[in-house]
Amino acid sequence: MNNANPPQLSKxxxxxxxxxIYRSSQPLFxxxxxxxxxxxxxxxSDLLCxxxxxxxxxxxxxxxxxxxWAAHYLTAMSKAVIDDVVQMLSP
Known part of the structure; x- marks a missing residue:
């Protein structure tokens, strides 16, 4: 990101x-x-807590x-959301 022209994070x-959560090499979610x-x-943050x-x-x-297993699924969901946000923020 360019610090001279930062994006509006709210947008x-x-x-x-x-x-x-994959099943047979196919994403379920x-x-x-x-x-x-x-x-x-x-x-x-709530999922990781x-x-x-x-x-x-x-x-x-x-x-x-x-x-x-509950911790495993919650961390998988959390990682996916963070990865998705990072993909959006990366050039």
């Missing part, structure tokens, strides 16, 4: 090209296009792996 939106990046990143809590629970709970 930037997700591009909607980043897939996540994709980031939606047109979401304001502030909203998208706020959602990512939950993923952190589930990962911590998984570390202490040895009787099941459901917390680990």
């Amino acid at each position: 930037l939106k997700t591009v909607g090209v980043t897939p996540f 994709r980031v939606s296009a047109g979401v304001p990046i502030g909203d998208a990143l706020a959602q990512v 939950l993923a952190k809590a589930f990962a911590e629970d998984a570390a202490y709970s040895k009787d099941t792996d459901r917390h680990a």
Whole structure:
């Protein structure tokens, strides 16, 4: 980005090209296009907060792996949104 002419961040939106959660080499989900990046990143923050809590629970709970799987899916969704925002911001 050019610091002399920064884009108005409030007008930037997700591009909607980043897939996540694959089944048989085919993406099951994709980031939606047109979401304001502030909203998208706020959602990512919430997803990562939950993923952190589930990962911590998984570390202490040895009787099941459901917390680990929940953390896995939440981080996959978070990564996809961040990758989509970065793709939009990159020249």
